[in-house]
Amino acid sequence: MSKPRQEATPSASATTPLRHHRRTYSIGELSRLFEVTPRTIRFYEQEGLLAPERRGQTRIYHEKDRVRLKLTLRGKRLGFTLAEIREVIELYDAMPDGNTRQLQRMLEILSAKRAEMQARLEDIRLMQQELDEVESRCRSVLEQLDRHDVT
Amino acid sequence: MSKPRQEATPSASATTPLRHHRRTYSIGELSRLFEVTPRTIRFYEQEGLLAPERRGQTRIYHEKDRVRLKLTLRGKRLGFTLAEIREVIELYDAMPDGNTRQLQRMLEILSAKRAEMQARLEDIRLMQQELDEVESRCRSVLEQLDRHDVT
DNA sequence: CGCCATGTTTACGTTAACGTAAAGTGCTGA
DNA sequence: TCAGCACTTTACGTTAACGTAAACATGGCG
Incomplete structure (x- = not known):
């Protein structure tokens, strides 16, 4: 009932430096930012909505991924299916x-x-x-x- | 992809008289009107969104039911769950x-x-x-x- | 009368969008 | 060194919202 419509406010500079405008995010950071579970983020990747970089086995998310996730969640709130959202995102990329x-x-x-x-x-x-x-x-x-x- | 946003236009006066402003509908009529299956309509009843009259075993739908169905489908298009829609409808009735x-x-x-x-x-x-x-x-x-x- | 369209109940199947649990990897600080 | 955390994969479980199939009732009509 009380879903977060926006990104959660970051708690200033915690342990992370963030010089001016952060470049990358871990899956945990991203999940806290948008208040979704890591599982959800991985699922969106599996469905072709995200394509994070890989440092070894670990996923590294950039601004582009953050924007995509934001668009995806917005689309969901408007009742679009993940397939429909992917369609648009793929077009955008191609x-x-x-x-x-x-x-x-x-x-x-x-x-x-x-x-x-x-x-x-x-x-x-x-x-x-x-x-x-x-x-x-x-x-x-x-x-x-x-x-x-x-x- | 091409869902009917409105009620389907009735094909003038077919076999049904409809003097001026029809009072009742069969499940088939209603399903054609909104382009949903009878199953869907029965399911909505089961979920407490509709409560049609019963003539024997058969369901008879009145204007009230038609309006409820319309509201339900509109809610769905806006991404509300049936439970949320029912909540409002129950309030409205009570x-x-x-x-x-x-x-x-x-x-x-x-x-x-x-x-x-x-x-x-x-x-x-x-x-x-x-x-x-x-x-x-x-x-x-x-x-x-x-x-x-x-x- | 028999047939067919339209209705009914019951019940199992399906899809999307994740949840949850198990088991392993890799860094990091005491 | 090792405990602990954050991350990973794999895989089965769950919920909402119907679909689908079987088996039966019923009213009109040629």
Whole structure:
């Protein structure tokens, strides 16, 4: 019920130096940052959403990975599946060497996503309207109760 | 990928009379209206989201049920779980005979839902921003390709 | 009457998105 | 040296939200 919508605030400089703008993260740091489990992060990698560097056996995450994770979690909050999110991320990555057909295809997908977003916006608008109605009904009942108490 | 955001348009007056504003629906009608399977509708009933009348063994759905189903599907599109949706629906139903504590509790929940909606709105805004960026990058690459072709 | 569409219950199957547990690796400080 | 932590792989478990199949009821109609 109380999910973290943003990145957790880092606790100043703990043991890590962080000169100005950190370059790499361990899986633990990243998991604390976004308040997800390491398992989740590894799972996202397995699903092709992340591709961290490897120092020996250990995963090293860069800014790029952090951004991807952020996008992934945002997409999830909007109800997209990991597969859908991966689709967009893959497109984003394949951009520079994309041929014309690929790029046209991407514009189509973008247009579709945009339409989805518009639809979600409308859903939210309607949902807020419902909330308004329930609240006003609720308040009017409360008022009735008050009047009965006082009168 | 191509889910129906709205109710399917009814095919005029087919075999059913529908004098002015229909009162009841069969499970099949409802399933066609919203393009979900009967199984889904029965499942929602099992989960306490619908409570249709029974004529013998057969389910009869009224306007109220249709509205509930619509709200449920909208909630789903926004990424809410059936449990969360049921919570709101139950509150909505328990309104008239709610005591003060119940009503206060409902206002709290409404406030929370409202905050969720705000957060989702922000997510959508950011997501649209990303889409803009990807599209502009995409178009600029296309332009480069064009220039190379023409020049 | 028989058939077929549409309904019903019961129950096991499936997929996505992780959780959880076991068992091993590698550095680090007392 | 070794205890402890953070990391790793492997693999089975879990939950939500239905899908699918079997087996049966029922009302209309040619």
